[in-house]
Amino acid sequence: MVTLKTNDWDAIVIGGGPAGSTAGALLAEKGRRTLIIEKSKFPRYHVGESLMPFCYFTFDRLGIVDQLNERAYTRKHSVQFVTRDSQMSAPFYFFQHLDHPAATTWQVKRSEFDELMLNNARDKGAEVLEETQVVDFIYEDERVVGVIAEGEDGERSEFRASITVDATGRDSLYQTKRRWRKRDPKLNKIAIWTLYKGAKRDPGLDEGATTVAYLEDRGWFWNIPMRDDIVSSGIVAERDYLYRDTRDLKEIFEREIENNVWVKEHLSCGEQFGEYWVTGEYSYRSEHCASDGIVLIGDAFAFLDPVFSSGVFLALKSGEMAADAIDEALAAGDTSASRFNDYGEQLCGAIETMRNLVYAFYDNEFSFGKLIRAHPDLRGKLTDCLIGDLVDKDYTDLMSAISEITTLPEPLAHGRVAQPSKI
Numbered sequence: 001m002v003t004l005k006t007n008d009w010d011a012i013v014i015g016g017g018p019a020g021s022t023a024g025a026l027l028a029e030k031g032r033r034t035l036i037i038e039k040s041k042f043p044r045y046h047v048g049e050s051l052m053p054f055c056y057f058t059f060d061r062l063g064i065v066d067q068l069n070e071r072a073y074t075r076k077h078s079v080q081f082v083t084r085d086s087q088m089s090a091p092f093y094f095f096q097h098l099d100h101p102a103a104t105t106w107q108v109k110r111s112e113f114d115e116l117m118l119n120n121a122r123d124k125g126a127e128v129l130e131e132t133q134v135v136d137f138i139y140e141d142e143r144v145v146g147v148i149a150e151g152e153d154g155e156r157s158e159f160r161a162s163i164t165v166d167a168t169g170r171d172s173l174y175q176t177k178r179r180w181r182k183r184d185p186k187l188n189k190i191a192i193w194t195l196y197k198g199a200k201r202d203p204g205l206d207e208g209a210t211t212v213a214y215l216e217d218r219g220w221f222w223n224i225p226m227r228d229d230i231v232s233s234g235i236v237a238e239r240d241y242l243y244r245d246t247r248d249l250k251e252i253f254e255r256e257i258e259n260n261v262w263v264k265e266h267l268s269c270g271e272q273f274g275e276y277w278v279t280g281e282y283s284y285r286s287e288h289c290a291s292d293g294i295v296l297i298g299d300a301f302a303f304l305d306p307v308f309s310s311g312v313f314l315a316l317k318s319g320e321m322a323a324d325a326i327d328e329a330l331a332a333g334d335t336s337a338s339r340f341n342d343y344g345e346q347l348c349g350a351i352e353t354m355r356n357l358v359y360a361f362y363d364n365e366f367s368f369g370k371l372i373r374a375h376p377d378l379r380g381k382l383t384d385c386l387i388g389d390l391v392d393k394d395y396t397d398l399m400s401a402i403s404e405i406t407t408l409p410e411p412l413a414h415g416r417v418a419q420p421s422k423i
C-alpha cells in the first residue's frame with residue numbers, strides 16, 4: 001500500500017550527498033519548501049576526498065567555510081605528478097596562480113563532510129528524511145510530479161512537489177529508469193582503492209598534496225593524505241590490465257604497489273586497513289539533464305574520471321546552478337524542461353573542458369610538461385582548468401594547443417534537456 005504523505009513540497013531532492021545537500025540548502029534558504037530524501041543514515045563512507053579549489057565559492061555561499069576550517073581537514077595546496085620511474089614533476093601550487101583563500105582547499109573525510117553538508121541543509125530549513133529510499137517516480141501527463149519512497153519498515157509513501165531533483169549519485173535513479181545512461185566510449189577504466197594509516201607524508205607544503213603516480217599504459221595511483229594520519233590510495237587502469245592474473249583486489253593492489261617506487265616508498269611504512277573497494281566502467285553522461293518536472297545533478301547526471309578531482313566540484317556547482325534555475329522556475333510557475341536549457345548548456349560546457357583534459361591525460365604522447373614547454377603563456381589557463389574555473393569560460397586557445405600534441409574527443413552531443421516527445 002502506498003500512503004500519500006504530503007502534497008505541498010516545492011522541491012523534492014533525492015540523495016543527500018554534496019550535490020543534493022547543496023541544492024537542498026540553497027532552495028530552503030530561498031524559502032522554498034524542500035524535502036531531501038536520503039537512503040542511508042549519515043555519517044556513511046564515501047570515496048572522493050580530494051577537493052578542487054573552486055569548491056570554495058559554493059562553500060562560501062552555503063556559509064560553511066568556517067566549519068570546514070574548524071574540522072582541521074588536511075590542507076591541499078597542490079597536485080603533483082610522479083612518473084613511472086619516480087620522477088616528481090614540479091607541483092602545481094594553486095596559490096602561485098590564485099591570490100584568494102580558495103587557493104588552499106582540503107582533503108576531507110567524506111563521511112563527516114557529507115554529514116556537515118546535509119546538516120547545513122537542515123539548518124537552512126530543508127526537511128531531511130534519512131533511511132528512506134526513493135523507488136519510483138510519479139507522473140501526470142508525462143511530467144514528474146513526485147516520488148514513491150520506501151522507509152526502513154518497508155512502508156511506501158508518495159511525496160509530491162512542483163519539481164524533483166535527482167541527486168542519487170552513481171545510482172542515477174532517473175537516468176537508469178529512463179535508460180538514459182551513455183558510457184563514455186574511451187574512458188572505460190576501473191578503480192580499486194583502500195585506506196592506510198601511518199603512510200609516509202611529504203614535508204612542508206606538500207604534506208597535503210594529491211599525488212598522481214603513473215603506472216604502465218596510463219594507469220595511475222592516487223595518494224590523498226587525510227587527517228588522523230590516514231591516506232586514501234587507489235589505482236585506476238584498464239580492467240584487462242588490472243585483472244590479468246587474479247580478481248583478488250588485495251593481491252592486485254599489492255602487485256601494483258611494486259610498479260611505482262614512489263608509491264611503494266610512501267605506502268610500505270603504513271598499514272592498510274578496512275576494505276578494498278572497486279568500481280567499474282565509471283564514465284557516463286545522461287542522455288538528458290532534465291525533463292518536465294525533474295532535473296539531474298552531480299553524479300546522477302554525469303561522472304567523468306577521478307584524475308583531476310572534479311567530481312565533488314561538479315556536484316556542488318551543478319547543485320548550485322540547478323537551485324538557481326529551479327527558484328526562477330518556481331517563481332514563474334513553470335518547471336518544464338525548457339527552464340533548464342541554460343543549466344544544461346553551462347554544465348555540459350564545463351564537463352567538456354574537463355573531459356578534454358582527461359582524454360589528454362590518458363594519451364601516452366601527452367604531458368603537461370610538453371604542453372607548457374611549447375606554450376608557456378598557457379600555464380595560467382591550464383591552472384584555471386585544474387582549479388575548477390570551468391563554468392562559462394572560453395578555453396579555445398588552450399584546447400587548440402593541447403590538440404597539437406594529442407587528439408581531443410568530439411564534444412558529446414547529448415546531455416541537454418529532453419524535448420517533450422522524448423519524455
Ligand SMILES: Cc1cc2nc3c(=O)[nH]c(=O)nc-3n(C[C@H](O)[C@H](O)[C@H](O)COP(=O)(O)OP(=O)(O)OC[C@H]3O[C@@H](n4cnc5c(N)ncnc54)[C@H](O)[C@@H]3O)c2cc1C
Nearest residue numbers: 015017018019039048050134168169298299306311312315
Ligand atoms: C574511484 C573514485 C574516486 C573519486 N575520487 C574523487 C576525488 O578525489 N575528488 C572528487 O572531487 N571526486 C572524486 N570522485 C567523485 C565523487 O565521489 C563524486 O563525484 C561525488 O561524490 C558526487 O556527489 P553526488 O552528491 O552527486 O553523489 P553522492 O556523493 O554519491 O551522493 C548520492 C547520495 O544519494 C543517495 N541515494 C542514492 N540512491 C538513492 C535513492 N534511490 N533514494 C534516496 N537516496 C539515494 C546515496 O545514499 C548518496 O548519499 C571519485 C569517484 C570515484 C568513483
